[in-house]
Amino acid sequence: MNTLTPLAQGPDTDTAVRMLCQAFAGTPEGVREWLALGDIANIRVLRHPDQPANPASLLLRIPMGQFFGGRSIPLLGVAGVAVAPENRGRGFARTMMQAFVREARDQGFPLAGLYASTHSLYRQIGFEHAGFRFQYRIPFSHLPRHKVPTTVVPLADADMPAVQRAYANFARRYNGPLDRGPYIWSRIRKLRETAYTGFGIPDDSGNLLGYLFLNQSRRPDGRQDLQLSDLAFLSLPAGQRLLTFLADFAMMAEDLVFFGGPEHPALTLLPQQRHEVFLKDTWFLRVIDPAAALAARGYSPALDAELHLHITDDTIPENTGPYTLRVRRGDADVSRGGRGDLRCSINGLAALFSSFASPHQAALAGWCQGPPDALDLAAGLFAGTPPWMSDMY
Ligand SMILES: CC(C)(COP(=O)(O)OP(=O)(O)OC[C@H]1O[C@@H](n2cnc3c(N)ncnc32)[C@H](O)[C@@H]1OP(=O)(O)O)[C@@H](O)C(=O)NCCC(=O)NCCS
Secondary structure, X not given: OOOOEEOOOOHHHHHHHHHHHHHHOOOHHHHHHHHHHHOHHHEEEEEOOOOOOOEEEEEEEEEEEEXXXXXXXXXXXXXXXXXXXXXXXXXXXXXHHHHHHHHHHHOOOOEEEEEOOOHHHHHOOOOEEEEEEEEEEEEXXXXXXXXXXXXXXXXXXXXXXXXXXXXXXXXXXXXXXXXOOHHHHHHHHEEOOEEOEEEEEEOOOOOEEEEEEEEEEEOOOOOEEEEEEEEEEOOHHHHHHHHHHHHOOOOOEEEEEEEEOOOOHHXXXXXXXXXXXXXXXXXXXXXXXXXXXXXXXXXXXXXEEEEEEEEEOOOOHHHOEEEEEEEEOOEEEEEEOOOOOEEEEHHHHHHHHOOOOOHHHHHHOOOEEOOHHHHHHHXXXXXXXXXXXXXXX
């Protein structure tokens, strides 16, 4: 029974609701809403070997993409990994995740990703640390006000295509932001009980130069904090205009909270470093199909290089073996075979692929090893700014 099956309507759904409530301390109503949002067809269940009618564990698949090297690569996200309390510690999660990775490979996904409550569980399956999600807290009194003669307008449903275009234009400049699907986009506008209102800067051709989605929460003293579920801008004046727009809440607002990476362009526009940044999460990546993932990623157009890798993958044995990565003018060709100079676990490949660790750093974690020439070459190919995403899934 080491295969995953879809969730059946009826008793299966009741069991799923109970498992999710007991895993994440949710309410049955909240869990049912979440199941509908994630699409019940994307729930996968591992059945109890002794009682095949009963789900022992489940997860939600979230098909989407993720930007690396300026390109969107198909990514199968995982959320809601849950094992019924009475079944824990018996290997159900491990078996389910192994089957998930296998299924993702069979369906042609190059990458899978997740946020991990238990690093050791996902590491065993080949997931590895691959990027960051930081929370910023900025006192409103420290937001700058600029005289930028552009208009900010409230956004409506009809503006969402323009929002999504602006987001893609912004996000592809970084390693790690999601190429969001409907599940993530819906959470930008409403996350559980919290609704977010959009504002944007339109240009003359129906595009947006920048936008944000905000929620105002009232403090006991009557003042308020603002939280952004999303913030993107495509030029310096647009960034300045959005910060000025936010600064105009300062009369009643105390703190602005939003999410990003070690660097966020909005932080660089602040006049002083009077804000707090703390690491909310690191997220994990799993290279499901090394040849497809390496070929799909973007590389520096300045490079003309050939890297010989050897990858080891215990969960998907057909991934194990030598690969030759040929990069020219920003594109890659990948073929099986070659000298295997840089020896890399499938975990290590995730950390290199996302630019989370350089090969020299990855060697310290035991993720890869090789002669100095191969480490240097890989360092050049996978060089990039630190990977991050603002979304949590
Ligand atoms: C996390 C969870 C899914 C693990 O399910 P499980 O079936 O008990 O896990 P398994 O028995 O398959 O254990 C696999 C690995 O997970 C890790 N693990 C499991 N239970 C653990 C615990 N209580 N403490 C630390 N690590 C644990 C171990 O590395 C284990 O491997 P090992 O025993 O060889 O060291 C389950 O405890 C759960 O539903 N928790 C609540 C919800 C949650 O945290 N979901 C994950 C969100 S990302």
